[in-house]
Each structure stands twice: as structure tokens, then as C-alpha cells.
Amino acid sequence: MSISPKAALLEEYALVARALSAPARLMLLEQIAQGERGVEALADKTGLTIANASQHLQALRRAGLVASRRDGKSVIYRLSDARTLALMDLIRVVAERNLAQVERILRGLSDGADAPESVTRDELAARLVEGSVTIFDVRPPDEFAMSHIPGARNVTLADLDRIAPTLAPGSEIVAYCRGPYCVYAYQAVTALRKRGLNARRLEGGLPEWREDGRQVTAL
Amino acid sequence: MSISPKAALLEEYALVARALSAPARLMLLEQIAQGERGVEALADKTGLTIANASQHLQALRRAGLVASRRDGKSVIYRLSDARTLALMDLIRVVAERNLAQVERILRGLSDGADAPESVTRDELAARLVEGSVTIFDVRPPDEFAMSHIPGARNVTLADLDRIAPTLAPGSEIVAYCRGPYCVYAYQAVTALRKRGLNARRLEGGLPEWREDGRQVTAL
DNA sequence: CTACTATTCAAATAGTCACTTGAGTGATAT
DNA sequence: ATATCACTCAAGTGACTATTTGAATAGTAG
Numbered sequence: 001m002s003i004s005p006k007a008a009l010l011e012e013y014a015l016v017a018r019a020l021s022a023p024a025r026l027m028l029l030e031q032i033a034q035g036e037r038g039v040e041a042l043a044d045k046t047g048l049t050i051a052n053a054s055q056h057l058q059a060l061r062r063a064g065l066v067a068s069r070r071d072g073k074s075v076i077y078r079l080s081d082a083r084t085l086a087l088m089d090l091i092r093v094v095a096e097r098n099l100a101q102v103e104r105i106l107r108g109l110s111d112g113a114d115a116p117e118s119v120t121r122d123e124l125a126a127r128l129v130e131g132s133v134t135i136f137d138v139r140p141p142d143e144f145a146m147s148h149i150p151g152a153r154n155v156t157l158a159d160l161d162r163i164a165p166t167l168a169p170g171s172e173i174v175a176y177c178r179g180p181y182c183v184y185a186y187q188a189v190t191a192l193r194k195r196g197l198n199a200r201r202l203e204g205g206l207p208e209w210r211e212d213g214r215q216v217t218a219l
Numbered sequence: 220m221s222i223s224p225k226a227a228l229l230e231e232y233a234l235v236a237r238a239l240s241a242p243a244r245l246m247l248l249e250q251i252a253q254g255e256r257g258v259e260a261l262a263d264k265t266g267l268t269i270a271n272a273s274q275h276l277q278a279l280r281r282a283g284l285v286a287s288r289r290d291g292k293s294v295i296y297r298l299s300d301a302r303t304l305a306l307m308d309l310i311r312v313v314a315e316r317n318l319a320q321v322e323r324i325l326r327g328l329s330d331g332a333d334a335p336e337s338v339t340r341d342e343l344a345a346r347l348v349e350g351s352v353t354i355f356d357v358r359p360p361d362e363f364a365m366s367h368i369p370g371a372r373n374v375t376l377a378d379l380d381r382i383a384p385t386l387a388p389g390s391e392i393v394a395y396c397r398g399p400y401c402v403y404a405y406q407a408v409t410a411l412r413k414r415g416l417n418a419r420r421l422e423g424g425l426p427e428w429r430e431d432g433r434q435v436t437a438l
Numbered sequence: 439c440t441a442c443t444a445t446t447c448a449a450a451t452a453g454t455c456a457c458t459t460g461a462g463t464g465a466t467a468t
Numbered sequence: 469a470t471a472t473c474a475c476t477c478a479a480g481t482g483a484c485t486a487t488t489t490g491a492a493t494a495g496t497a498g
Contacts, residue, residue, distance in 0.1 A: 005324050005327055005328055005402055006400075006402045007242065008320075008324050009321065009324055009325075009400060009402065010242035010245045010246065010400060011242055012314050012318055012320055012321045012324070013239075013242075013245055013307075013310050013311055013314050013400065014239070014240050014241055014242050014245060015240075015314075015318075016310050016313055016314045016318075017236050017237070017238075017239035017240040017310055018236070018237070018240035019236075020232075020233070020236035020240075021233050021234075021236040021237035021239075021240045022233055023226060023229035023230055023232075023233050026229045026232055026233060027229065063317075063318075064313065064314065064316070064317025064318045065313070065317070080317050081313065081316060081317060083309065083312060083313050083316065084313065086309060087306075087309050087310065087313055088232075090302065090305060090306050090309055091232050091235050091236055091306065092232060093302060094235055094283065094284070094300065094302050094303065094306055095231050095232050095234075095235045095283065097283070097300060097302060098282075098283025098284070098299050098300060099231055099234075099235075099282075099283045101227075101231055102228065102231045105224050105227050105228050105231070106228075108224055109224055181225075181228060181229060181232065183224055183225045183228065
């Protein structure tokens with residue numbers, strides 16, 4: 001006698017959730033969302049050993065969250081579906097809504113202040129047309145190089161001290177980074193606001209911008 | 220030195236996903252979505268022991284997916300948020316899209332045929348006003364008693380053989396059950412269609428209908 | 439207070455998971 | 469063929485998870 005279809009279905013749904021239940025795999029997904037990549041690059045970016053990253057990637061593939069193809073010697077992983085991104089984001093929303101610990105961490109990133117409202121992608125797109133806003137891409141240069149929002153300037157957190165004084169005091173700045181789990185943009189906004197600049201975070205990051213069907217630039 | 224805020228955040232997101240990574244907890248969530256309940260009732264419905272159910276429920280609460288309150292001797296659990304329901308559903312969608320195994324199981328429920336398109340809740344609401352449709356609530360009687368779609372008739376799978384001959388051959392039937400993970404409605408639709416009746420599944424189940432802000436009836 | 443009910447906690451078990459190490463495989467270059 | 473590169477597989481370890489059992493706690497009724 002086989003197990004009930006109901007139990008089999010729940011087992012499959014649980015498999016999807018389990019794939020998202022390890023921080024290492026969430027990191028990998030965040031990286032893959034920046035653009036497809038090979039195992040070694042992903043392992044580097046996430047600080048995992050290659051064998052370990054490979055195994056996590058296979059777990060993600062079994063759960064249908066990523067897909068892979070062989071390209072010469074490399075195996076390139078990519079998100080299988082925009083829904084993977086939506087799922088990651090919904091988990092974030094649920095966690096932010098319901099877990100006090102998350103609120104505490106986010107508050108810490110803003111140095112105790114309430115984080116200012118984030119800028120929607122629609123709003124940023126409108127401002128871009130007007131040219132009334134400065135965009136900071138706060139990701140590492142190699143990720144910026146792969147693809148970024150047109151007109152964005154690549155600024156790492158370490159650069160901020162140097163760059164802040166060169167900015168007109170009233171100018172509006174929008175910072176973005178990797179996506180749902182990005183932390184850099186919070187930190188950049190906090191640092192800029194401490195200097196009296198009018199900085200805000202973009203809602204989501206580059207993957208969401210791209211997913212909206214908006215234009216991106218490669219260097 | 221404390222761990223990085225980034226790692227702490229990912230840990231929290233992983234906690235939410237981990238809560239959804241066990242079939243037992245998905246069953247509990249499905250039950251709680253029908254309406255708030257005590258531990259014993261939930262344990263009964265899911266076939267878990269009371270101590271085990273209690274521990275799973277606490278895991279769900281730690282992840283912020285459910286909330287609880289004490290009512291006399293009982294502790295009543297409820298969904299903390301409509302987003303919990305959205306999250307469960309998105310997991311189902313991702314699994315259905317990307318996992319061949321899930322498609323196979325669903326096909327099995329429809330006896331190898333493609334499942335007919337499901338009826339949207341909007342469509343059903345419109346038909347309800349016209350009175351041009353028969354609604355079957357395929358959940359167990361006690362869940363039907365707690366709350367159901369107005370005008371629905373409570374029909375268990377075992378009843379179908381008896382009831383099918385009494386239905387007018389052309390009449391449209393819409394079946395629904397618990398929600399995202401419901402299996403009964405598939406089976407009911409399959410059984411009715413085999414008899415030449417024009418049956419379809421409702422998209423989602425009672426919790427989604429209620430979440431839309433539509434009317435529900437208690438017996 | 440005592441008995442009782444509903445739930446939680448604690449400890450023990452078997453099972454699964456994450457990560458490391460080292461060997462194995464597939465594709466390309468020499 | 470041989471070597472190299474990029475990745476995967478297999479096996480082992482320590483840590484966590486699911487489940488059971490029995491004891492402990494919170495609330496109610498007598």
C-alpha cells in the first residue's frame with residue numbers, strides 16, 4: 001500500500017520550504033538572483049567551500065528553486081522562476097511582520113532610528129526620467145559590473161566617507177543592493193542620513209527591478 | 220564580537236522557512252486556517268499525539284506563523300496573519316510549477332486526466348448571485364459546521380455515490396475544501412466527472428474565501 | 439484543598455542535516 | 469593519452485529535529 005497522495009503532496013511542499021530553511025542556501029539564492037553563475041563563484045561569494053556549496057545547490061535544485069545547465073567545464077545555476085524571488089520576499093515580509101527579533105536587527109542597522117520609507121520602483125523609475133535623483137548601487141564592484149540600474153553609481157560602504165562631502169546637501173539619493181535580504185542599502189542610507197543627506201532605500205534590489213521588466217545596464 | 224546583522228537576519232528568515240518544512244506542521248497550519256482551535260482538537264485532526272502537536276505548534280509560534288491565546292483551560296491557536304496563508308499558497312504554486320513529482324500526484328488524483336480549470340472565487344461569487352451553480356463543501360461535517368460558503372452543501376466523498384444520481388445531468392457543480400493543500404476537492408471533482416457531471420474545483424478553499432472578505436455561514 | 443483537564447516541559451531515542459575530507463567524473467586543452 | 473579544471477559523490481563527524489514517554493504546570497470545578 002502506497003502512502004496517501006495528501007501525505008505525498010505535503011512532503012513535496014515541505015521539501016520546498018526545507019530548501020529555504022538554511023541561511024547558507026538563502027545566501028546562495030540571493031547571489032544567484034544577481035545573475036546566473038557557476039559553483040565556484042557562488043562558493044566564493046558566500047564563503048562556503050566548493051563541495052558544500054555544490055551540495056546546497058543540489059538541494060535547491062531538487063526543490064525546484066534553481067535550475068542548472070552545463071557550460072563547458074562549469075555548471076551554471078540560475079533561478080528557475082521569478083516565483084522563487086517572490087517566495088524569498090514573502091518569507092522576509094512574514095518575518096518582518098511577526099518576529100520581534102527581525103525588527104530589532106533592522107533597527108540596529110538604522111542606528112536605532114526608524115528606517116525611512118523605502119522608495120518604490122515605480123517612483124524611482126519616474127524620478128530617473130526627470131533626472132532628479134542620484135542612485136547608489138551599494139553592491140561589490142563585480143556584481144555592479146554584471147548588471148545595474150542605468151545611471152547608478154557604484155559606491156561601496158567604505159567609499160561613503162569620501163564621497164559624502166562631494167554631494168549637494170539637498171540632493172536626493174536612492175540606494176539599492178542585492179534584493180530582499182540586502183543589508184548594505186540600510187547601512188548606506190543610515191550613514192548618509194547621519195550626514196544630513198536625503199537618502200532612502202529602494203524597495204527590493206536589482207533582481208526585482210529586472211523582474212519588473214525594467215532596463216538594466218551591463219558595464 | 221557579535222555575529223553580523225546579515226547572518227542574524229538570514230537565521231530569522233530560515234526559521235520561518237524551517238517552520239514550514241515539516242508535513243506535520245503544514246497539516247496543523249491547514250487545520251488552523253479553517254478556524255482557531257485548541258491543541259487537542261488540532262492533534263485529533265492531524266493524527267499527532269498531543270505533546271507532539273504542542274511542540275510543533277510552538278515551533279510555528281516561534282516562527283511567527285501562528286499566535287495563541289489562553290481560553291480557560293485551553294490554549295487556542297490561530298493564524299497570526301493572512302500572509303501565512305499567502306506563504307503556504309506560494310509554496311504550493313512553486314512546487315506545482317517546478318516539481319514533476321507534484322504534477323504526477325495531482326494527475327493521479329484526477330485519474331490520469333488533466334484536471335479541469337478551477338473556478339475563481341470571483342466567478343463563483345457571481346454565479347452564486349445568479350443561483351446557477353451547486354456548491355459542494357467536501358470537508359468533514361465538523362469543519363463544515365464551523366463555517367462554510369453560504370448555500371454550500373456538505374458532501375463527503377463517501378456520500379458521492381449516493382448523491383450523484385440525484386443531480387440533474389447538466390447542472391454545474393463547484394467543489395471546495397480546506398484550502399491550498401486540499402485533496403478532497405480534486406477527488407470529488409474526478410468522481411463527479413466520471414459520472415458525466417459538470418464539476419470543477421474552487422480555486423483555494425474556505426480560508427481564502429473568508430480572507431477575500433466574502434460572506435461565510437456558521438451552522 | 440483536591441481532583442481533574444488541557445497543555446507544556448524534560449529527557450531519551452532514532453533519524454536527518456550541515457559541513458569536511460578525499461576520491462571520482464566530465465569536459466577541455468596539450 | 470595525459471593533465472587540468474570545475475564540479476559531484478561518498479563517507480564520516482557533530483549538531484539539530486521529530487517523536488515518544490512521563491512528569492510538571494495553569495486553570496477550573498467541587
